[in-house]
Amino acid sequence: MRSRVSEFVRLLQDEIVLALESLDPEGPKFIRDSWTRPEGGSGISCVLQGTDTPRNLSNNAPTFAPLEKAGVNISIINGRLPPAAIAHMRADHAGLPVDTKRLPNEGLPFFVAGLSLVIHPRSPHAPTVHANWRYFEIDEAGVDPGDESDRTPLAWWFGGGSDLTPSYLYPEDCIHFHKTIQEACQPHGKDLYRAMKDWCDEYFYIPHRKEARGIGGIFFDDLSSHNHRRLDVHLDPAPRPRSAEECFAFVQSLGKSFVPSYLPIMQRRAYVSWTEEERQWQLIRRGRYVEFNLVVDRGTKFGLQTPSARIESILMTLPETARWEYMSEMGTKSGSREAQLLQVLATPKKWV
Template identity: 55%
Template structure:
C-alpha cells in the first residue's frame, strides 16, 4: 500500500499542476506575456524520504498556489506520538521514537479575484511500525487513511457551494450508497475547520476524515462502512482515489465562472481579512501543521505553504455587518448549512 499510495499522489499532483497551469494560460493577459508556471522543487529528507513541492506565485488567476507531495519515513519522537494520540486514542505512546511511514498530497489555492474561493485538499496514508517486530513483511502496528477537501469563499455564491458539495458527495456515495460517508465526513469537516476564538467556521465546508481503517469507528461509534468487518484496505484506497479525483471537477468550474469578474478595492480588503482568519486557523488549530512542526527534519517551507502571501487584520473591523454581502457570508460561517 505504501508504494501504491505514493504513486497515486504523484500522478494526481502532475495532473492538477498541469490543469492549473492551463487555467493560468487562459487569462487574457497571457496573449501578451507568458503565463506563470509552477516552481517544481524536488527535495530529499535527510532523516528519510523525499517530496515534491510545486508552488506558483504571482499568477493572474492564482495569487499563490501550492501542490505538495511527501513520501517520508523515519522515527516518530514521543512528542509527536502524543500529538497524534489526541486523534488516535488506540495508539500507545512510547518513551522512545517509533518507526513511521507517511505519504500524501496537500493543496492550497489562494486566487487573486475575491469572487473565487480559496480551496484546500489533503489526502494521506500513514503507518506506524511495530518496534518489537521490525523489518520488511511484518504488518504495521497501525495504519490509516485521512484527509478531505474544503472551500473557503470571501463572497457567498450558493450555486457554487452546492456544486462543490454535490460533486464530492457523488464520489462518497460510490462507496456508501446510504450516504453515510457523506453525512459523517461533512459533519466532521464542519467541526474540524472551526475557529473557536472567532466563533465561526473557516469556510463553507466539504469533507474531512481521519483514522480511516478496516475496523474504524467514526463519529462516536459508527462504523466507516456497513458490514461487520468494515471496508477492506483496498476498498478504502479506492475511496480515497475517487474523492481526491473529484477535486478538479468540484472546483475548476467555480474558478472558470468567477475568475474574470470585476472586483473593487473594498472586496479585496474583505478577501484579505478573510485570509487573516485562514492564517489564524492554520497556525493555532490545524493538527497537520502542529504535527509537522514536531517532526524531526520537517520541511518548514512545505508545511507553511498553505499560508497566503498577503493577509490583513483590522482592529474591530466594521466589515461584515448584517445586510451586506460580507455579512451574508458571516451568517453562514456562524451557522453551517446542509447545502444539498
C-alpha cells in the first residue's frame, strides 16, 4: 500500500498543478521544490507566490495573475513518533492498539504519504480552497521505519477531505463544489457524504469567533477496517469502505474529483474585478483563516509536534496577506453581501 499511495499522490500533484496553471497560460508557474528529510523520506512542494509583479503579456492576456498564493505539496516520510505524539493521536484513532503508558522512549515507527493543498485566489470573488488526502501507518517498536517490505502494520488508516472558503457567497459555486464531492462519495457508501459533510462543518469551526471557516465540504479521519466512532452506528455498521483496498479506492475517487470540483468555479470567478472595499473584506476573512489554522487546527499542531518537521510546508497554508481590524463594522449591515456570508458561516447550510 505504501508504494501505491505514494505513486497516487505524485500523479495527483502533477494533475492539479497543471490544471491550476491552465487558468493563466502566460502567467507565472509553480516553483517545484524537491526536498529530503534526514530522518527518512522526501517530498515535493509546488508553490506559487509573489504573483503581483508587473506583467508584460499579449493583448489578450489578463492584467493580473488569478492566484495570489498557492501550494500543492506531497510528503512521503517515515521515522519515529515520540510517545507524547502517540498519546495525543490515540484519542482519535481507536484502531491504534498501544498502551500509551508503556511506550518505548524512542517511540514507534511511522510512515505517512499524503498530498496537501491550499489555493488563495487574488479576486475576492474567487474562493479559497483547501484539500488533503493521506495514508498513515504505525509499526511495532522493533521495525525499521524505512522498511518497505510487504507486511501488516500495527495500525493503518486514511484521512482527508476538501473544503471551500469564499469571501463572497455565490450559491451556485457552493452547490457545484458539494455536488461534485457527493458524486465522488456515492459509489462507496450512500451515507458517506452526509456524515463527512457534518464532520467537516464541526471541524472547520472557529470557537472564539462562533463561526465556520468556510462553507464546508467533507472531512474524515481514522478510516480503516476498525469500527469507526462516527461512521458506524452501534451494532449496525453503515455501508462504507473498510478494507485497505476499499479505503484507497475511496480516497482515489476524492482526489480525482478535486479538479472538477474547483476549476469550473475558478474559470467563472478568477478574473472578476473588485473594489477596494471588497479587497478589504477578503483580507479580513483571510485573517479568520489564519486564526483557525494556527489556533484550532489539529493537523497543524500535530505537524509542529513531529520531530524534524518541515515548518515551511506546514505553514504553506497561510495566505500571503491578511488583515485584522479592531471592531470592524464590515458584515454588520443587514442585507449586505458580507452579512449574507456571515449568516451562512454562523449556521451551516445543506447545499445538496
